[in-house]
Amino acid sequence: MDCGRIVYSPNYARDVNNQGYMQLATIGRWKLGNNSLRLQTCDSLRLQTCDSLRLQTCDSLRLQTCDSLRLQTFV
Numbered sequence: 001m002d003c004g005r006i007v008y009s010p011n012y013a014r015d016v017n018n019q020g021y022m023q024l025a026t027i028g029r030w031k032l033g034n035n036s037l038r039l040q041t042c043d044s045l046r047l048q049t050c051d052s053l054r055l056q057t058c059d060s061l062r063l064q065t066c067d068s069l070r071l072q073t074f075v
Helices: none
Strands: 014-016 021-023 029-033 036-040 044-047 061-065 068-071
Touching: none
Parallel strands: 044 068
Antiparallel strands: 014 021, 029 036, 036 044, 061 068
């Protein structure tokens, strides 16, 4: 298993029922706590939500650094 590698394909990231809610699959472990859903990987992928991940616009996805990906979500 490649530590920190993000898997992205139509089978893993897709619009569910055209409602703007996405299902993401990545290599790592999910941990829920402190109102944030964090993916424990070698890099720093952090989902700032404890609800369904919703991507409103392309601007909601921001790359902080080469090793840090933060998804700004709105629920």
